[in-house]
Amino acid sequence: MSTPTPIPSACDEVHTRVENRIGFIELDRPQALNALSLQMIRAIHAALDAWRDDPQVLAVVARSLHPRAFCAGGDVRFFYEAGRRGDVAARDAFFTEEYALDHAIFTYTKPYFALMQGVVMGGGMGISQGAHRTGGMRIVTETTKMAMPETRIGFFPDVGASWFLARTPGALGRYLAVTGATIGAADALYAGLADAYLDTSAIAALIEALAHAPLAGARDVCACVDRFVSRTAPVAHRRQGDPLDALSLSAARGWIDRHFSQPDVAAILASLESEAEPGGREWAQEAIRTMRDRSPLSMAVALEVVTRAEGPMSDCLRRDLDLTRSMFDHGDVIEGVRARIVDKDDRPVWRIARIEDVTRAEVEHMFVSSWPLDGHPLHHLLG
Known part of the structure; x- marks a missing residue:
């Protein structure tokens, strides 16, 4: 097995490396629940660009290094302050680059796996939902708290989430967009907003297996992940104090x-x-x-x-x-x-x-x- 190869990045809140022909994107901004800054967006996009045509990279795994959140969204305070001071250029740059990253994931030519542990909201949906289109997976856990809660702050469900919400069964997408309701793993699978379930206790074993499994092609990566995940989830524990999610x-x-x-x-x-x-x-x-x-x-x-x-x-x-x-x-x-x-x-x-x-x-x-x-x-x- 080759030694992990880091991808140079000016952002210490995202770690990118290649190990055993898999590109790992690891979010490391725990104090903000991995909310995406512009520097994080650029670091992730740079890694994906570097790996897209590299034959030594078979697939990509995006995950958090901290259990509380995969990604809680975009850096709300950043674009709030930009809006308050009338800095339209800074605000436009943030959203333009964030949405370009979401599109790059949606159209990625190699399997992209998103381990959606803990909070997955707003921008976190943008860097995970596209995995479904790449041959990879959106993997939820018993701790997943998924939502597009933007109407609560006077915004709207962005990051291309409307594309996925529009393709949920019945009126589920309209309901989730309007109310911003939070759902767990079982509901995410039911709505078609996740592909597989993995208990958090098995995440370390999955990462270890990916780092050591013999991988000749992308199918081998998918097969390795398949051995760990399930297509169903235990009934999610509802959040106390949130009757709408009861x-x-x-x-x-x-x-x-x-x-x-x-x-x-x-x-x-x-x-x-x-x-x-x-x-x-x-x-x-x-x-x-x-x-x-x-x-x-x-x-x-x-x-x-x-x-x-x-x-x-x-x-x-x-x-x-x-x-x-x-x-x-x-x-x-x-x-x-x-x-x-x-x-x-x-x-x-x-x-x-x-x-x-x-x-x-x-x-x-x-x-x-x-x-x-x-x-x-x-x-x-x-x-």
Whole structure:
């Protein structure tokens, strides 16, 4: 077996190396739950570029060196501060490079495996969900806490997540986008947002096996991983204090499909308020309470971005970048981050206070691009 070969990086929060013909990407920013900084994004992308055409690299494994989180998202404080000081160039650079990385993973030509241990939210979904398209796997554990919780801070489910949410069964993707509900391993598998399950106690053994197994090709890597994972998961432990997550997606599926298939957020709310089925009424009331806490405009945008995600991933990511401009210029993200993360008073004053007052024109306005198509920062993305 060859000695591990590190890939040079100016970022000490991401370690990249090649061992036994496998490229390892290891996130190491525990104090921020591996939230992605611009330097981390660049380090990951540089490694993927170096390995893409290297015949000595058969596959890529992305994981965290810390059990609490795979990746909790993007560096929210960075783009909040950039927005506060009006530094549009810095903000655009962050999102442009983040989405370009997500696309590189989605279109990668070698199997990419994401070990989704602990918190997997926002940007963490961006660097994991694409594994499904590469011949690799999205692997969840008993500690996985997966969500696109952006409506809570006045943003929207970005990083191309709308492409995956739009392809979940029934109205699950619309529900997850609007409410930002957190799901565990079993629900992720049920929704098609994960491919396999691995208990955290087996992660070290898997990494050790990959480092020593005889590997002649990518199929050998996949076979090695297959020996450790399962296609089903034990019933996930629900988070205490979060009643909306008290039921599994499969148990709530009928109610989710009934209510979240409605054409807009106001209609979803009205449908939930009409729920009278035993058990469904209690679930619907929790969903209503959650929605009343979120940004009305952000929920409307979240629903629309999933609705529009039937095209290629490249279109979704260009649309996401357009929306970052709109959400900072005309939306609630600055106020949402202030209230939830910076000041932590938990009292956001949303620009449109009531769900019922969000108009179609307001939603359409958010999707207007700031760039011509041939001048778009992500115009070069294909597929």
